[in-house]
Amino acid sequence: MSALIVAGGTVSDELLVQEAKHADCIIAADRGLEALERIERYPHIIVGDFDSASGETIAHLEQYASQGVRVVRLIPEKDDTxxxxALQLAFAHSTGDIVILGGTGSRLDHVLGNISILGQGLERGRRVFLEDTHNRIRIINSNITLHRKNLYGPYISLFPYGDRAVGVTLQGFKYPLEQATMEGFTSLGVSNELVDETGEIHIKQGALIVIEARD
Structure with missing residues (x-):
């Protein structure tokens, strides 16, 4: 059972329609509700302090609640976004992959925060993806295999999350690595590509941000 979170950043209607088709649980985070309204799709849960939502959207909340949509009102002064x-609700109401749309845009602080929370899936054994028109992002702490036919785009970038990632091996890539230590403050892992039909990313210690990108 998969979940889709629609946040208040930039959301492509085409991508939203595509992802909503496959989601068993749809959660609107604050202004993300407006994106769902554009494609005339009801969420299962609405959550937020609604400080960035339009007056019209706020007025609709009671209507959504009367039709069985769970509405969770948060206070604006809080520690989490x-x-x-919404991610905590997704963990509670789904068992499969979680996709976040609307988590990128003009506010770089929110983008970095949204990348950071992807790591919460690691301790739960869940895959959490942050997607927009050009990128699919996740954080890993164990080995994965990428298949060319399923890639989001041709470019694959890796960044250590935290102090360092140890024992990183890349097989099937244009720029391979063998038992490398990837540390912060470097662009070593930017813009790699697969040269085989599959690519192996192995990691022994730490975590990696993995970005599949397209122009």
């Missing part, structure tokens, strides 16, 4: 609160 609306998107992180």
């Amino acid at each position: 609306d998107t992180e609160a």
